Amino acid sequence: MVAAIEIHQLYKCYGAFSALENINLSIHPGEFFALLGPNGAGKTTLISILAGLTLATSGHAKIMGHDVVSDYVNARKNLGVVPQELVFDPFFTVREALIIQSGYYGIRKNDAWIDEILHRLDLTDKADTNMRALSGGMKRRVLVAQALVHKPPVIILDEPTAGVDVELRQALWFFINQLNREGHTIVLTTHYLEEAEALCNRAAMLKQGKIVALDSIRSLINGIQGFSIQLRLS
Ligand code: ATP
Numbered sequence: 001m002v003a004a005i006e007i008h009q010l011y012k013c014y015g016a017f018s019a020l021e022n023i024n025l026s027i028h029p030g031e032f033f034a035l036l037g038p039n040g041a042g043k044t045t046l047i048s049i050l051a052g053l054t055l056a057t058s059g060h061a062k063i064m065g066h067d068v069v070s071d072y073v074n075a076r077k078n079l080g081v082v083p084q085e086l087v088f089d090p091f092f093t094v095r096e097a098l099i100i101q102s103g104y105y106g107i108r109k110n111d112a113w114i115d116e117i118l119h120r121l122d123l124t125d126k127a128d129t130n131m132r133a134l135s136g137g138m139k140r141r142v143l144v145a146q147a148l149v150h151k152p153p154v155i156i157l158d159e160p161t162a163g164v165d166v167e168l169r170q171a172l173w174f175f176i177n178q179l180n181r182e183g184h185t186i187v188l189t190t191h192y193l194e195e196a197e198a199l200c201n202r203a204a205m206l207k208q209g210k211i212v213a214l215d216s217i218r219s220l221i222n223g224i225q226g227f228s229i230q231l232r233l234s
Pocket of ligand 1 (some may be wrong): 014039042044045046
């Protein structure tokens with residue numbers, strides 16, 4: 001069976017600094033996987049390489065068997081990414097933002113699917129609102145919606161619940177779990193370990209650019225002294 005994400009001997013250097021060092025990882029289709037680690041561990045850099053936005057210094061990564069560099073178009077079709085930063089064009093409405101995102105993947109405007117995504121993320125009422133008029137929590141939901149327009153089998157979410165209130169955090173966790181139950185492979189970074197623990201099958205712990213542990217979140221917390229305190233402080 002082809003892996004959802006396959007990473008082989010991946011390195012990323014900025015000058016003499018190693019942001020990622022010899023990353024090897026295989027994530028299976030249907031897994032709910034957490035990428036953990038303190039600030040600066042290399043999580044966002046790894047996600048950026050998988051999304052084809054940053055070039056690795058050496059090594060390979062594949063999404064559903066498609067190399068993220070040499071077969072970028074197919075790799076990207078199979079991947080939805082929810083970035084950490086809330087970056088939008090403020091003058092588009094929510095619906096327009098989703099239509100434009102669809103265009104990036106060369107897919108035709110699909111009103112029924114966009115309506116369904118809006119409905120599932122409780123954004124229907126905001127469909128014709130300009131992005132600049134949305135709260136941070138609403139924008140976070142739009143980021144999730146944008147990642148789904150091309151129905152990708154693999155979804156990566158970089159701190160999807162950062163900076164949102166408890167109610168929305170729970171709603172987002174519920175929604176992400178639903179996506180996983182529907183068959184999507186989920187990879188996420190988070191600092192909310194208790195919530196992630198309830199859902200994730202496995203987790204990798206990144207530290208200074210290296211995978212230092214690969215196990216269940218509970219085992220990682222138990223196995224590394226000070227781990228959870230360190231994460232909360234980061
Ligand atoms: P956080 O939890 O804060 O988001 P992270 O685990 O996502 O952290 P990265 O953003 O991937 O960490 O950063 C990993 C390291 O690489 C950091 O030390 C960062 O300063 C460095 N880094 C990232 N991008 C660049 C760049 N363009 N040039 C130089 N160094 C960089």
